[in-house]
Amino acid sequence: MNDLAATAAPGRTPCAPTLRAALRRAAPALAAYAAVRLLGVTVLAVWSAANGKNWHTLLTARWDSLWYTRVAEQGYGYSVQLPNGDVHSNLAFFPLLPWLERGLSAISPLSAADAGMVVAWLASLGAAWALYATGERLHGPRAGMALVALWAVLPVGIVQSMAYSESLFTALAAWGVYCVLTGRWVWAGVLASLAGLTRPVGVAVVAAVWVTAAVTVRDERAGGANLRAILRGRHRGMLPGVLLAPLGWLGYFVWVGARQGSPTGYLDVQGSWGNGFDGGIAFGTFIWHQLSGPAFAAGLGLLVGVALVIWLYARGVRQGQPLPLLVYGGTVLLLALTAKGYFGSKPRLMLPAYPLLLPLAAGLSHWPRTRAWLVIALIATGSAAYGAFWLNGSGPP
Template identity: 35%
Template sequence: MQSTTLAAGLEPRSAFATRVRPALPAVGLYVLFQLLAFGVLWLMSWKADVSPGRFVGAFDANWFTAVADHWYTQPVTIGADGVPQENSLAFFPLYPAFIALLGLLGLPALPAALTVTLLAGCAAAWGLFELGRDFAGPRVGTLLAVLWSITPGAVVLHLGYSESLLVALVAWTLVALGRRQWLLAGGLSVLAGLTRAGAGALVVAVCVAALVAVVRRRDGWRPWVGGLVAPLGLLGYLEYIAVRTGRVDGWFWLQQAWHMSFDFGRFTWIQVREGLTANTSSWITVTALLVIVAVALQLWTWITRMPLAWQVYGTVTVLIALCSSNFFQTRMRYLLPAFVLTVPIALVCAKLPNRVLAILLPVIAVVSAWYGAFLLTIVHLNP
C-alpha cells in the first residue's frame, strides 16, 4: 500500500514533467515577445502623443466587448442605399462569451478581453509546440510557436481580438488529429466554428482527414463522428444569423456593411500591383511585399512533407485571407491563423545555433511589432 500511495503522489509531478514542462520555453518566449511588441506599441503611441489604451480597445475590440456586455440585442437595420448597417452579429460569439464569463467575476470588459487574449495565446503557443514536437521534435515545436507569435499580423495577440483563441483551438485540433483522437478533434472544431468564420478552413481539414481515415478503414466509427460533428459550430452560428436576418446568406450579407466579399483575390492583386508600381503609401508597399512573401511560403509548404490536414488547413486559410475584398492592411491579420506557413522556416531555423537565433528572432519580433504599431498609431488603421 505504501508503494501505491507513493506512486499516486508522484503521478502529478510525472504528468507535469512529461506534458507541461517541455512546453514552458515556448509559452515563456511567447509571453516575452508579446511584452516586447507591446513595448514597441507603447513607444509608437508615445511618439504619436496618444495613450496606447486607445488602440488596445479600438476597432474589433469595441465590437467584441459590446457583444460581451449586451450580447446580440442590436437590431438589424438597412441603410438608404439598401446595404445593411454595421451589426454585432458579424462577430462570432465564443470570444465575447469568455469576456462575459470573466465579467461575472467583476473584471471590466476590456481588461477581460485582454486576459482572454493572453491566456488563449499561451494555449496556442502550447498547442503549436505540441504540434511541432509531434512532427519534428521539441526544438521545432518551440520555434513554430515563437515564429507564429512574431509574424507581422501578431500585433492583435496583445489586443482585444479573437485570433489567439482561434489559433489555440486550431492547433489543438490538429494535435488531436495527429494522435487520432477524432472525437476531441471534432469537439474542438465546433468551438473554433463559434470563434471566427476562418474556422471553415479547419472544418475542411478535419473532414478531409476523416474521409481519408474512413476510406482506409482506420479507427472504426470515430472518424465518422469527428467529421460529422466538426462543422456544427460554424453552421449553427451561420444558421442563427440567417434566422435573425431572414436570409440564408445572412452573415455574408452583413459583411456588405464593411464592403467585404469574396472576390477570388482581385482586390488583393490590384493592391499588390499598385503597392509595387505606383506612388502609394509606404504601408501599402510593405504589405504588398509581405503578401508576396506569404504566397512564396505557401508554395514552400507544398513541397514540404507535412500531414495532409496541415496542408489543407494552411492552403484554405491563405485563400480566404487573400481572396477577400477591402481593407488591404488586414491581410497579415487574416494570415495569422495560417501558422502552417512558418513550418518550413522552423525546420530551417532548427538547424541554426542558439546564438544566431538569439539575435535573429528578436530582430524579426521588433520589425514585426513596428509594422503592427505603425498601422495602429501612425496610419490609424485596423491592423
C-alpha cells in the first residue's frame, strides 16, 4: 500500500518518517501546483496593472474577502440593508477562516486581509497534497500528479489564491475524506468538523463519514461480526469519528439560530442574501431564460457545463470510485446545482468537488508525459488569462 496508511494502524497518526516519505512523493505535484498558481497570479498582476487596478486588492479586499476580514477584525453582528429592504448579515459567513485571519494577524505584522491570503495559499498546497495522496492511492503516482494539475488549472482556479474559504475548505475536506479511505475515523471526524466550521457545504464531508461508516457496519455485520466487535476491533475509532463529524457545522448552525432567536436562523440569514435550496428550480429557470432569449450561446454553454459535471460524476460511479469520494463529490455537486442565488457563483461552489476530476486524471495518467504536460500547460495558460479577465471584471461573488 503506497500511502500514509502503509505503516499506520487504523485510527492512529502515521509516524514522522512516513509523513516525510509521503511529502517527498508529493513534492513534484506540489511544485507543479505552485507553478500553475504563480502563473495565474503573475498574469493577474500584469493584466491588473494594464487596467489600472491592483492585483493584491483583487485577491484580498474584494467581494467575500471583505466580509471575512470584517468578521476577523470586528466579530459578528455587522449587516447591510439594501434599497429593496433585504439585509445582508455577516452571519452568513462561517467562522474558521476569520478565526485564522485574526490569529495570524495577531502574531505577525500581517493585516487580517493579508493573513487570509496567506491562509488560502498554504491551505491550497495542503489541498494539493491531499489530492495527490488520493490519486496516488487509487490509480498511482501519475494519476495523483494529474489530479493536482487538473484542479490547479480549473477556469476558476484563481479563487484558490484569494482570501476566500474555498482552499481552506478543500484542504480540510480532502484530507477528511482521505482519512475515511484509510480508516482513520477519529481524524476524519475532526477534519469533517473543521470543514463544517468553514463552509455550509461541510455537510458533504459529514455525509461521507456517516454513509461510509453505515455501509462498513452493514458489510461487517453481513460477514458475521457483531456491532460490539466491529466498534472495538479495527474500526474502534469509528464511533468517535461519527460523533465528532457534525459538531462544527451543527454548532455554528445552532449558534446562529440561538442568536437570531429561531431554529432556522441560519437559513433565514441565507434567505436574506437570496440564497437557499429549491431543488434547482431557480437555476433551471435561469438556464431556460438564457436559451430562449438573446443569450442563447451562454445558456447552451451552461447546459453543456452541467451535463459535463454530471457525466464526470456518473463516470466515477461506473469506474468504481470509492464510496467516501462518491458521497462527498455527489453531495457537493447536488448542493451546488440545487442552490438558488447568484448563478455566477456556481463554478466557484463546485471548486471543492475534486472527485469529479478523478476519471480525467486516471485517463491523463496513461498519456505520454510530454503530451500530458503540454496539454496541462496550454490549459494553465488559458486558465490564468481567464482568471485575470474574471477578477478585473465581474469577479467571483
